Amino acid sequence: MNKEKDELIRIVSHDLRNPLIGVTGFAEILRDELDDDQHKEMASIILQSGEATLSIVNILLSSDYVKNETLRINRKVCDVAEITQGILTLVRPLSLLKNQRLEIDMPETLSWKVDVEKWKQIVGNLLNNAIKFTPDEGTVRMKIYAADEKTLKLEIADSGVGMDSEQLKNLFSGRKKFHRLGTNGEDTSGLGMVLIKKYTDLHGGNIEVHSKPGEGTAFTVTLPA
Numbered sequence: 001m002n003k004e005k006d007e008l009i010r011i012v013s014h015d016l017r018n019p020l021i022g023v024t025g026f027a028e029i030l031r032d033e034l035d036d037d038q039h040k041e042m043a044s045i046i047l048q049s050g051e052a053t054l055s056i057v058n059i060l061l062s063s064d065y066v067k068n069e070t071l072r073i074n075r076k077v078c079d080v081a082e083i084t085q086g087i088l089t090l091v092r093p094l095s096l097l098k099n100q101r102l103e104i105d106m107p108e109t110l111s112w113k114v115d116v117e118k119w120k121q122i123v124g125n126l127l128n129n130a131i132k133f134t135p136d137e138g139t140v141r142m143k144i145y146a147a148d149e150k151t152l153k154l155e156i157a158d159s160g161v162g163m164d165s166e167q168l169k170n171l172f173s174g175r176k177k178f179h180r181l182g183t184n185g186e187d188t189s190g191l192g193m194v195l196i197k198k199y200t201d202l203h204g205g206n207i208e209v210h211s212k213p214g215e216g217t218a219f220t221v222t223l224p225a
Contacts, residue, residue: 015117016057018090018124024050025093073115073202080152081110084123084144091127098136098184105143112152113225118199125192126156126219132182133217134160150225157218163211171209172197196221 027047034040084106095102123142130140143155161183163171172193200207203223211217 015121017054018087018120018128020050020054020057021128022090022093024054025097028097029093073118075113075115075203077111077113078116079109080112080114080119080144081106081108083116083119087120087124087127091124091131094128094131095140098131098134098138100131100134100137101139103139103141105141105145107145110144110146110152112146112223114152114203114223115199118202122196122199122221123154123156125196126154126221129192130156130158130160130217132186133180134158135183147222152223152225154221154223155218157216159216162213162215162217163209164213168209168211 024047027043027050031040031043031047034043088102088104092102127140127142134140138159140158141156143153145153147153197207200221200223205221205223207222208220209217
């Protein structure tokens with residue numbers, strides 16, 4: 001029962017994080033662009049409330065149990081392109097705040113058998129990280145396509161700060177000493193990559209990373225049919 005409770009808390013906490021980032025991102029844009037003082041104050045309150053809630057979620061995500069939970073997978077055929085569009089709606093405010101170029105290459109529809117919630121977390125976390133570790137006016141690219149009838153590819157690359165060999169070696173470990181802030185001081189729980197790796201493994205897939213300091217980072221996730 002304790003394991004089930006811990007897993008539920010971890011899932012709820014982590015799945016709240018990305019929507020909250022979207023809420024705070026849009027609220028900050030509205031606060032900065034609105035001229036009316038009353039509505040500007042409303043946007044500020046939304047931003048402060050969202051940031052306070054996000055802080056609580058980050059505390060829950062920092063707990064040790066999230067690294068050792070048992071996870072299940074529920075795959076079904078769905079339109080991964082449509083699902084991904086919903087994720088893009090949440091992350092666009094983050095790239096807009098940094099004046100980044102977000103380049104998307106994806107078909108209008110693409111049916112594949114995935115666990116919907118875990119697919120959202122894989123794509124959302126990779127995009128969030130790319131935006132965080134790319135400076136203002138940088139570029140983030142995403143491509144999703146069926147390489148063949150049995151292989152789905154997700155490619156996300158950025159023009160960001162990149163990683164050295166030691167950081168790459170420990171990328172999926174979740175060890176605190178390798179956590180870093182984004183280029184504008186954005187915070188991170190450091191567990192996103194751990195979950196991406198676990199979710200990819202649960203799908204029977206593979207994840208590859210190529211990166212060099214100052215030359216950006218490129219992720220390729222491959223999922224089977």
